[in-house]
Amino acid sequence: xxxxxxxxxxxxxxxxxxxxxxxxxxxxxxxxxxxxxxxxxxxxxxxxxxxxxxxxxxxxxxxxxxxxxxxxxxxxxxxxxxxxxxxxxxxxxxxxxxxxxxxxxxxxxxxxxxxxxxxxxxxxxxxxxxxxxxxxxxxxxxxxxxxxxxxxxxxxxxxxxxxxxxxxxxxxxxxxxxxxxxxxxxxxxxxxxxxxxxxxxxxxxxxxxxxxxxxxxxxxxxxxxxxxxxxxxxxxxxxxxxxxxxxxxxxxxxxxxxxx
Amino acid sequence: xxxxxxxxxxxxxxxxxxxxxxxxxxxxxxxxxxxxxxxxxxxxxxxxxxxxxxxxxxxxxxxxxxxxxxxxxxxxxxxxxxxxxxxxxxxxxxxxxxxxxxxxxxxxxxxxxxxxxxxxxxxxxxxxxxxxxxxxxxxxxxxxxxxxxxxxxxxxxxxxxxxxxxxxxxxxxxxxxxxxxxxxxxxxxxxxxxxxxxxxxxxxxxxxxxxxxxxxxxxxxxxxxxxxxxxxxxxxxxxxxxxxxxxxxxxxxxxxxxxxxxxxxxxxxxxxxxxxxxxxxxxxxxxxxxxxxxxxxxxxxxxxxxxxxxxxxx
Numbered sequence: 420x421x422x423x424x425x426x427x428x429x430x431x432x433x434x435x436x437x438x439x440x441x442x443x444x445x446x447x448x449x450x451x452x453x454x455x456x457x458x459x460x461x462x463x464x465x466x467x468x469x470x471x472x473x474x475x476x477x478x479x480x481x482x483x484x485x486x487x488x489x490x491x492x493x494x495x496x497x498x499x500x501x502x503x504x505x506x507x508x509x510x511x512x513x514x515x516x517x518x519x520x521x522x523x524x525x526x527x528x529x530x531x532x533x534x535x536x537x538x539x540x541x542x543x544x545x546x547x548x549x550x551x552x553x554x555x556x557x558x559x560x561x562x563x564x565x566x567x568x569x570x571x572x573x574x575x576x577x578x579x580x581x582x583x584x585x586x587x588x589x590x591x592x593x594x595x596x597x598x599x600x601x602x603x604x605x606x607x608x609x610x611x612x613x614x615x616x617x618x619x620x621x622x623x624x625x626x627x628x629x630x631x632x633x634x635x636x637x638x639x640x641x642x643x644x645x646x647x648x649x650x651x652x653x654x655x656x657x658x659x660x661x662x663x664x665x666x667x668x669x670x671x672x673x674x675x676x677x678x679x
Numbered sequence: 680x681x682x683x684x685x686x687x688x689x690x691x692x693x694x695x696x697x698x699x700x701x702x703x704x705x706x707x708x709x710x711x712x713x714x715x716x717x718x719x720x721x722x723x724x725x726x727x728x729x730x731x732x733x734x735x736x737x738x739x740x741x742x743x744x745x746x747x748x749x750x751x752x753x754x755x756x757x758x759x760x761x762x763x764x765x766x767x768x769x770x771x772x773x774x775x776x777x778x779x780x781x782x783x784x785x786x787x788x789x790x791x792x793x794x795x796x797x798x799x800x801x802x803x804x805x806x807x808x809x810x811x812x813x814x815x816x817x818x819x820x821x822x823x824x825x826x827x828x829x830x831x832x833x834x835x836x837x838x839x840x841x842x843x844x845x846x847x848x849x850x851x852x853x854x855x856x857x858x859x860x861x862x863x864x865x866x867x868x869x870x871x872x873x874x875x876x877x878x879x880x881x882x883x884x885x886x887x888x889x890x891x892x893x894x895x896x897x898x899x900x901x902x903x904x905x906x907x908x909x910x911x912x913x914x915x916x917x918x919x920x921x922x923x924x925x926x927x928x929x930x931x932x933x934x935x936x937x938x939x940x941x942x943x944x945x946x947x948x949x950x951x952x953x954x955x956x957x958x959x960x961x962x963x964x965x966x967x968x969x970x971x972x973x974x975x976x977x978x979x980x981x982x983x984x985x986x987x988x989x990x991x992x993x
Contacts (some may be wrong), residue, residue, distance in 0.1 A: 475973060481787050482733050486927060487890060487972045493965030500959050576705040613798055613916065620784075654802045657795045663790060664780055 426488035427468075429612030430495045431587045434461045435594025436603045450599070457590035457595045465587025469580050492608070500607040536598050541592065558582050561594060617660045687980065695841050699834050707833035709820045711840050711905030711969070713945045718844045720937030721851050722894035722923040725921070728932030729855055730887055731867040732782075733788040733957025735919050738772040739777070739832050742812045743800060744896030744912030745903035749817040750810060759823030760821055763900045770896020771889055773800075778888035794916060801914040816910030823904075835907075840901050847894055851934050854890065863887055924968045926991045930978025939980050 425431075438457035442448035454657045463506065510552065549555040561568045561575045569575050594608075601607060695714060703715075719741050726732045742874040747766040752756055757765075781792045805812045811817055822830055830836045854860050866873050868881055869966060873880055886953040921944065929940020944964065951960040975982055 471968075472973065473682065479976075481730070482731075484789070485733070485787055485971055486923070487969055489923075490965045490969035490972060493920075493961040494969065497959040497962035497965065501962070574706060613794060617795045617798075620788060620791050620795065656797045657799045657802075660792070660795045661780055661799075664783055 425583075425586070426485060427492040427495065428488075428587070429608030429610075430492045431461055431465060431590040431608070432494070432594040432597070432611055433499065433608030434464070434607060435591030436598040436601075436607060437567060437594075438591065438597045439598045440603045450595075454592070454595055455599075458591040460589030461591035461594075462584045465607065466580050466584035469583040473583070474576075474580075492612070496605050496609065516541065530588060530599060531595050535601070538593075538607060541589070546590070596630050606648050614656060621663045683978065683984050683991075684737070684933070684935055686987075687914075687939075687984070688848075688852075691935065691938055692845060695845075696838075707837040708905060709945075709949070710837045711833070712902065713942055714837070714840050714844045715902035715905065716922070716925065718847045718898035718946055719895050719899075719922050719937040720929065720941040721848055721934055722891045722898065723922050723926045724931055724934055724937045725851055725854070725887055725891045725894070727926060728934075728937075729860065729867060730865045730884060732785065732884065733787075733790045733923065734781075734793045734888075734891070735916070735923065736793035736795070737922055738914055738918035739797035739800045739916065740774055740892040740895035740917065740982075741902070741922070742771045742804070742909070743773055743898035745898035745909040745913045746804060746817065748900040748903045749819055749909035752819055752823045753817060757823075758827070759825050763825060763897070763932070764903070766900040767897045768894050770899070771893040772888045774892020774896075775885065777892060778885040778892070781894070782884040782888065794845060794919065794981065797914070797916060804914050805911060806878040811909075814911060816908055819903075821906040822907060836905060839904060843901060844898070847897060848934065851894065858882075859883075859886075864940070897905055911977070921964075924964060926978075927976075928968060928971050928978055930981030933978070933980050933984060935953060936951075936978045936980030940978065943979070 435457050438460055439448075439450070439453040441452075441624070442453045442456060472487060472491070473484060476487060547555075549558065555570065556576060557573055561573070561578050579615045685749050695710075697703055698708050698713075719737070722740075723734060723737050726734050726737075742849065744766040747769045748762055751762045751765060752759065755762075777793065777796050780796065781789055784792055805813060807813075825839075830839060855863070862873070862878060862883055866878075866883060870880055882895065882991045899913060903913070922941075923945040925940040926937040928941070928944060929938065930936025947967075948964060951963045952958060977985065
């Protein structure tokens, strides 16, 4: 949306998971509280980064922002490694969500079901805010033509900061959700960011719906690919990306580059 | 090539020749790594510095060249010179294909697309353990024969690599100084105008991407020979990231800058790993790189060249 590609996004996801872990360890924070607290804390941290560092580079080629966030990702990841160790720590699934649900046609872990429902709700909410609400209209306008929007008396700087913060908070929320099902470790953000990039390229940058569709579609594709021929499941997403770029360079739901 | 660049080149070449000798006495394998990374960074500079295309998947050519070298040397009895030629050929063909896909996008998308495609190769190298050794990498018993002669002495091989890399850098310098290089830089400055002038910009982008991939493959092949190993880290995206850091740190669009950047990066990485920070060298490298992006985007040599230019005028 903001035409800032955040290499540190995976790192924020990792921080979300760690915030959950440390919240439980140090303050006995229950999982549901972490679901709200961790994204807020990490989101504020993201806003701090945006105002102190990223903002300085807005006038330049967006590539420099990519490079800076890449540097941030490296630094934060290594810091966490020094603090928490590289091995990672397990985080227990909350009692109420553990166990297995009988869906009639198949058995499924309750926690995974919970994650699916929460992410669907969040996705719908984000899509509505960005595409339909007045705030979303302002954000889209501010990326389209910041000068004009500023002339209308809207503080675009603050808008950008808040949007960035919200994006970071969402990444952190994903981290919180992932904490119980994966090992919480510093390199967990590393793996996910490249997948996220591929998803965004496929969906079309700046298109929330595109990313959602591509994200769920590729999750499905990967699962099916894994059944058909296991070694291909990890590469399938990137092969899909190549195909999409050949057929539709702007991404499935993206507008052509010229009209941005 | 102007006089300032020539001066920096000369200093670097003398330094490269002196490295394994007293009083510096750099361990020759470390020297080979350093020089190979220098050429690798130069290959990236051709793309990023001169065309404005940031490839975040450059390791696929470097690692690809390395793997092809190791695979051919361990499975066939080909002369190592031919093996290196084939490794470069592999990188060139791969780069031509990837280039054809990637140049359809530019800017940050280009970075993401190259990164994604590089992941395909990296996963493939990981999966096909029979051919690549998987996580263990593919070690070599020896460096093979060069026109029939073995070069197992590390110092001798270091100097061979220095000569080859110097040729590669010379080639890059000639390229950016040629009319072709002029078109590339014009493309970076104002692509629309070149389109209006009738240039087929995508063909130029593909051409330079292919050349850049070939150089990276060449550097990777030499690196694998020097270490007698091709490992997964060569195709890993962190390597692509590291070479981007070297290039920007040294100064993009200068060709000589990335050489300095690679040297600094590798030596700093080596020294930091000896401190209590240990393996977490990215803490330091990332900080320096971040400051570089924030404060001196022209890079070390970029700023230096400008400083020298100013002095020459006064």
